[in-house]
Structures are given as structure tokens and as C-alpha cells.
Amino acid sequence: MDRVAMLEAILFVAGAPVDYGEIAKMLEVRDEEVPALASELKDRLDGRAAPLEVLDSGDDLYMVLKEEYSDFVYPLMRPEISRAVLRTLSVIAYRQPMLQSDLVEVRGSGAYAHVEELVKRGLVARQRSGRSYELQTTPEFSRYFKTAALSSVQERLDVR
């Protein structure tokens, strides 16, 4: 069977970044062969104007919608996370580590409920710090961002 298509099949069903090692095992190739297969898959996706893109972090691969398509689809498909919660998460990710009291200053009192939801989803960690809480994103959250090439934003995310 076509290994590049097999790789696409794996990434299609994964729903999260997949380690080189895991991919290599499933495809019965060596770890070092994974980047070449990924790059061939990228070419194929571009070749047929697919809305999909393969993010390669050097450790894992992640297939996501290209940015312009995600802007179009997610607002319509009603993502599980509301726009307001997403904005709160972005502020925390950008400013982390951040005091909850500072967050409320920026996002209003609705932020308490947002933090509650984000902690429950395992995207934000909350730790007592004096009279307030210190907030930062979790390793689970970072897992989705290993591949980010977002210059200054990336630096902020690498704080931890």
C-alpha cells in the first residue's frame, strides 16, 4: 500500500499530534524516514488544493485545516469552546504566567467561569499564589502547539 496515503490515513483519524516513533511503527519504516514521507504528503495536499496542512514539529506530525479554512469553518461548525472562552485562553497563553485577578481586569468577571471550564478541560493550570491564583497553560495545551511557527507568539508560549 501507498505509504504516503497510509500516513494521511493515520493523521486523518488521530485528532492530535502523532509522534514520529508511533508513525514509524505503524508504517514499518525507520523514524528518520518519517519527515520525507511528511513532506511528500504536504506536496500532495498542495497539489490538489486541499484545505489541509501537515505541521511538522521535528518530533511529531499534526494534520489541521489551513488557516483560511479554519477561519471559515470553525465559526460555522460551532466549536465546543465558545468564542469568549477562547479569547480568555488566548490572553492566558499570551501573558502566562498570569494572576487570575489580572485576567479578570482584562476579561471581566465572566473570566472566572471561563477559567473554571479551561481547568476542567485540562488546558489551563491554576495554582494558588498569595491572594489570587496564578494561571498558565498545561503541557496538554502545549502538545498542540509544538509545531507553531508564530514568531513572537511562539516565544510567549515557550515561557514554561
Place this chain on the structure above:
Amino acid sequence: MDRVAMLEAILFVAGAPVDYGEIAKMLEVRDEEVPALASELKDRLDGRAAPLEVLDSGDDLYMVLKEEYSDFVYPLMRPEISRAVLRTLSVIAYRQPMLQSDLVEVRGSGAYAHVEELVKRGLVARQRSGRSYELQTTPEFSRYFKTAALSSVQERLDVR
């Protein structure tokens, strides 16, 4: 933006069948135009040897892995219907039409919840019959298991 790629983006994110109507609304086209877009997407997927295929029921579209690729990837994934529910479904499929009370006799009282789930998934139809319900599989059932006629399912299920 490229409507065919937009359609692919929608189906990629949905991970479930999406109604013609919903697709038409998102793409801002008329319902009648959806099948043509679907067929163009099929051609593109074939063209780049993608492991994906578009299933068109006439009411909705569903993007799934082609069978040969699902045979390769699926052993690594969990099925969306639990084994217990699948077992209940198999009994209904084999004995249909079947009274819910007889089903509970065979499968235990957990079967009520299973039937609930199967009805919601559109795989089983439930019709009042005296003091119980009569259960049978739906056309969606045959479509789900990719078998053309119910009778052939019956034959294949005839393991005794």
C-alpha cells in the same frame, strides 16, 4: 475561496455525516448544487491518491477512510459503538422484528439504554406493539455496514 476545498474542510471537521441543507447554507449555494460539489471532491481525492472517500447518501455527505486504509488504521482505534451496544444490535438484526421485552430477556436490562442509543443513531426503529415495542433495523443500518440489501446482511449474519 475554492468551494470544493471548503466542502472538504467542512467534512474534515465534522467527522460525521452532514446534511445537504447545512452544507448548502455554509457554502452559500443551493441544495441541488451539493451533489456536484461532492462528486468533484471525490475526483480530487482520487486524483491525489488520498485514503479518503466521500459517501453520498442522497441526503447527507460523510468523509471517511477508504476501506483498505480503514483496515490498516482502525485496529489502532476504538469503535464508536461499544461492544455491548453492538451485541444488542446484532441480536436485533438477527431476530428482527423483535419485541423489546424479548430482547431484554436475552440481553438483560442494560438493553433499554442500548436501544435508546441505537434509535438515536438511526440504526434501529422502535414501534409500539401492545405493551412492548417492536424493534427492527433501519435502512441506515445497511448503509452503515455497507451492505446493499438487508437480506444479504441476514445471510451473512446467519452463522448458526
Place this chain on the structure above:
Amino acid sequence: MHEEPVEILVQLAERGEIDPWNIDIVDITDRFLTELERRRELDLRISGRTLFFAATLLRMKSEYLTTDPFEDQEEGDLDDALEDEEILECAADEAEPIERLEREIQRRIGRKRVRRRPATLYELITELKAAEKEERRRRRRRAQAQQHEVPLPRTSEIVAVAHDEDYRGAAEDVFGCYTRLAPAGETLTVRVLCDSLGKRTIDVYIPLLFLALEGEVELWQEEYFGDVYVRRDMHGQSRYA
């Protein structure tokens, strides 16, 4: 006039400068009382004020806790646009990167939907086989339970059978008779076996129970006091065949 610590906290909370959620009222009250005692200035009026402030804080906290989060969310959705404008005003220099970050987060987290594969026809068939096995087991259990209501063999009879002829020999005889009458594993009644062997029910039934226990045959009964059926258990590995 010096402001008391608790009063300061209340004012801070009222001005929205601290989150009442994060105040440990017990701790603060204790510390305050300890401080007063240390200074040997304990006085009922101050104590009363302390309690009053503590109560106020408690009320604020309980009000926060009892706010319906859904009510908040609905309002929140309507306020989304407002909040977004707010954030642009608050941090103009940060608004652009945060917006970019938000889109990137949505793209990645939104993808997070673990796809489950559809069930296959093969699995459906496998489960059907399992269901049948399960049902046989259930029937067997029921049959065994009902057997105890059918004329019960007396203990002396069982002992007699087990002693007179060793049970394995008796089981071999009964099984041999069964295979002769039902070479393809068909279903027979115990009555037929008794007639064929010319034995009493008890002399056939006890060996059958042994055979059922060893997984050679299945025994069941469809109605109270009705016939007891025997069938070869195809899943069992016969030692007698």
C-alpha cells in the same frame, strides 16, 4: 483613624480589586483576633465589627457561588462583541498578537475531536456469536436452577449412582447412547435417552449433569415440569468422542 484589616478587604472587594472567592475568611479573622489578643486590647465593639465584616465577606462569597453560571454564559455570549472591543481598548498593543493566537488556538484545539471509527460488519457478526453463547449460558443456568424444582433426586440415590457404577463409566454409557441417536449433535430429550438405555431418569440424568459440568453437553428445559433437552456442546472439547 486606623482602618481595620477586614474593613480594608471589604472595601477592596467592593471596588472589585480583589476576588472574594480567593479570601480565606476564617484565616483572616483568626489572625485578626490573635493580633488583638496579643495587644491585650480585646473589646466587644471591635469584635462585633470584625464579625460584621466577616459576615459581609461571607455573603459576597455566597452570592458569587450561587450565581447561575449559565445565566452568566448567555449574557457572556451576547457580550462577546462588547468584550472584544473592551480588550482592544485595554491593550491595544496586545490585541493583534492575541487575536492571531486565538485563531491559531481554535485551529488546533478545534481539530481535537478524537475520531472514532465506525463499527464493522465483522464485529457485528462476532458480537452475534458472543450473544448466542451468552444466551446458551443463561439458558443453562436457568435450566439448572429449574432442575431443582423438578423431582429432586434424593441424596442417597446420587450416592448410590456415584458408588454403584463409577460416574465416568455411567457418563460414557449415556454419552455413547446420545452420539448413536444424534450423531450430528442434534437435540434430544432425556426421556428418549432413558427409553433407549432402559434406565430410570435418575440414572441418566445424573451422568448428564456430570457431562454438562464438563462442557460435553448442554442441558435445558423450556417449561416447568416439561421435557429436559440435551444437545452436544460444540464448543466443548470432547473427551469421550
